[in-house]
Amino acid sequence: MSQRRCCKLTVKRALVCVILLTMPVRSVASPQASRQAPGSRLTDNARVRAALDWFTPNISWVNEQQARVTEIPAPSFQEGQRAAAVKAMLSEAGLASHIDKTGNVIGELPGVDDKELVVVAAHLDTVFPPGTDVKVHRDGSRMAAPGISDNGSGIAALLAMARAVQFAHLKPQRTVLFVADVGEEGEGNLRGMRAIVDAYRSKLKAVVVLDGSGTDHVTTKALASRRLEALITGPGGHSWSDFGMPNPINALVRGSVRFINTKVPTTPRTTFNIGQIEGGTSVNSIPYEARMKVDIRSENEEELARLESALRECIVAGVRDEMDSARDRSKGKLEWKVELLGSRPGGDLSADSPLLAALRAADESVGNQSRIERSSTDANIPLSLGIDAISIGAGGSGGGAHSLLEWYDSAGREMGLKRALLTVLGISGVAEEKSR
Ligand SMILES: [Zn+2]
Numbered sequence: 001m002s003q004r005r006c007c008k009l010t011v012k013r014a015l016v017c018v019i020l021l022t023m024p025v026r027s028v029a030s031p032q033a034s035r036q037a038p039g040s041r042l043t044d045n046a047r048v049r050a051a052l053d054w055f056t057p058n059i060s061w062v063n064e065q066q067a068r069v070t071e072i073p074a075p076s077f078q079e080g081q082r083a084a085a086v087k088a089m090l091s092e093a094g095l096a097s098h099i100d101k102t103g104n105v106i107g108e109l110p111g112v113d114d115k116e117l118v119v120v121a122a123h124l125d126t127v128f129p130p131g132t133d134v135k136v137h138r139d140g141s142r143m144a145a146p147g148i149s150d151n152g153s154g155i156a157a158l159l160a161m162a163r164a165v166q167f168a169h170l171k172p173q174r175t176v177l178f179v180a181d182v183g184e185e186g187e188g189n190l191r192g193m194r195a196i197v198d199a200y201r202s203k204l205k206a207v208v209v210l211d212g213s214g215t216d217h218v219t220t221k222a223l224a225s226r227r228l229e230a231l232i233t234g235p236g237g238h239s240w241s242d243f244g245m246p247n248p249i250n251a252l253v254r255g256s257v258r259f260i261n262t263k264v265p266t267t268p269r270t271t272f273n274i275g276q277i278e279g280g281t282s283v284n285s286i287p288y289e290a291r292m293k294v295d296i297r298s299e300n301e302e303e304l305a306r307l308e309s310a311l312r313e314c315i316v317a318g319v320r321d322e323m324d325s326a327r328d329r330s331k332g333k334l335e336w337k338v339e340l341l342g343s344r345p346g347g348d349l350s351a352d353s354p355l356l357a358a359l360r361a362a363d364e365s366v367g368n369q370s371r372i373e374r375s376s377t378d379a380n381i382p383l384s385l386g387i388d389a390i391s392i393g394a395g396g397s398g399g400g401a402h403s404l405l406e407w408y409d410s411a412g413r414e415m416g417l418k419r420a421l422l423t424v425l426g427i428s429g430v431a432e433e434k435s436r
Pocket of ligand 1: 123
């Protein structure tokens with residue numbers, strides 16, 4: 001109700017205003033830009049101030065949307081029901097919204113210049129399998145439920161920003177797409193963001209990702225990772241009568257012991273994890289297959305490639321060792337393959353990027369300080385292609401991500417909402433109003 005009342009006031013004020021255009025921040029390196037802090041200029045704009053002022057009296061509405069969205073299950077690859085709800089909510093906020101063929105929700109806020117785009121995105125999916133109890137339990141400003149923070153808070157912020165912009169009748173310079181994307185988690189392999197970047201690449205100037213809670217960090221460095229599966233197969237047989245035949249599990253063990261002895265550097269930080277091993281059918285059978293899933297990550301693409309090669313070489317060596325020691329090779333040999341399950345490319349945002357300048361200005365404007373982080377997020381995709389992107393928390397605080405004990409506390413969330421909106425507007429630019 002308070003939204004409708006305030007809307008009228010804004011419309012009235014708009015009648016006595018002329019619209020001038022403020023170009024988006026292009027480079028902090030330019031003398032002009034360095035003289036003018038982009039965030040402080042934004043808050044000179046009455047419409048921007050009206051949008052920022054919308055958050056505080058509407059925090060309980062934002063919390064409601066977060067609970068509502070969180071209670072709609074959305075495992076990766078099954079985000080449809082949640083997507084439909086978010087599409088309806090973005091439409092209610094006055095954005096022309098649709099769902100693309102990948103399943104992403106896209107709400108468009110047309111800019112003065114529709115040839116350039118800024119995307120603000122929050123992922124829809126969760127790591128929790130179908131059937132997980134996602135009921136939200138509340139205690140004051142604290143809410144608990146799987147997915148409430150990651151990424152209930154990001155989706156809620158997306159909706160709140162759309163509402164605030166609608167309320168203030170804000171017109172950006174560059175078109176802003178409000179995106180709720182699919183497939184960020186696990187084997188979703190960033191498929192939603194890949195589709196968005198693919199579809200809009202030629203116009204896309206910047207991507208702001210809202211993921212989880214907090215205001216303490218800005219992810220500008222994309223952690224490269226690969227997920228691989230090694231599979232070894234053989235003829236299989238009886239543990240007693242066929243003893244001496246090559247055994248796929250033996251070969252996998254031989255290969256994996258070699259692999260875990262691989263030296264990885266601490267700088268650039270490089271890691272590996274054998275996360276799953278499967279194979280065999282019974283204790284008295286020589287198995288016909290063995291497989292393992294391995295996650296490898298590095299701050300450096302070359303190290304990542306080196307580690308992937310090492311895994312392949314170790315599996316080959318494990319198979320060779322097992323074949324060499326087999327007494328009976330007459331009934332067949334072992335086959336192997338290593339498949340890529342997923343790949344998240346790396347990339348870094350340049351230190352003089354206008355997007356980072358917009359974030360820093362927003363931080364200054366709301367009295368926040370944030371540290372640079374490297375992480376694996378939706379921002380990996382644009383960053384790997386040289387498109388400016390960051391990932392930030394959506395405000396408030398949270399914990400227990402990816403666990404059933406996940407929680408979110410909305411206390412102070414308005415600062416995160418203002419920071420996110422100022423960052424997006426800082427890079428999109430706004431139509432500036434000036435009283436006669
Ligand atoms: Zn997330």
